[in-house]
Amino acid sequence: MTIQRMDNVGIVVDDLPAAVAFFTELGMELEGEADIDGGPADRMLGLDGVRTTIAMMRTPDGHGKLELTKFHAPAAVTAGPAEPPPHTMGLHRVMFAVDDLDATLARLRGHGAVLLGEVTRYGDAYLLCNLRGPSGIIVALAERLG
Structure with a gap:
């Protein structure tokens, strides 16, 4: 099974x-x-x-x-800091593949998204970033290069 x-x-x-x-x-x-x-x-x-x-x-x-x-x-419970850092145990983040990382990030900033580090190039394969979204959720974006 x-x-x-x-x-x-x-x-x-x-x-x-x-x-x-x-x-x-x-x-x-x-x-x-x-x-x-x-x-x-x-x-x-x-x-x-x-x-x-x-x-x-x-x-x-x-x-x-x-x-x-x-x-x-019952009311939701916060286990630890309201916005845990990326290396906190448990569910780390949700990642989405996007066509245009910069344009997507610009749109999401209008909804309160904050970049955690910087947009980073991973070799010749991807542009990547982590951002903090609603309720402190960490969202990763990946744009395939080439």
Whole structure:
């Protein structure tokens, strides 16, 4: 037996509309939003009184998805610094391949994105950068060269 596919990556955010706007600007499409509470959510998460709103975002090719979740109850918990550095244990970042890194970065700056280091050339293969997006999420961008 083997897995079928990676379905999505879940990210807890504090401002769902801002996160949706950011990832829409990046080029993802909003697949749908839903309010979820109690019952199965409580049991699956091992929490009581769950109330969330989720937004499912998908990449243009339809294969990659992010599930952005805003917890209304219980309140989201911050484990460590609000904006952990890139070398923090756990989920490190989400990376997207883009056609034009500079243009994409310029658009995302309009949604509060902050470059963590600098745009870096990796040999003759890629331009790469890390930026901080909504709710402190680290997003990496990669533009294939040649």
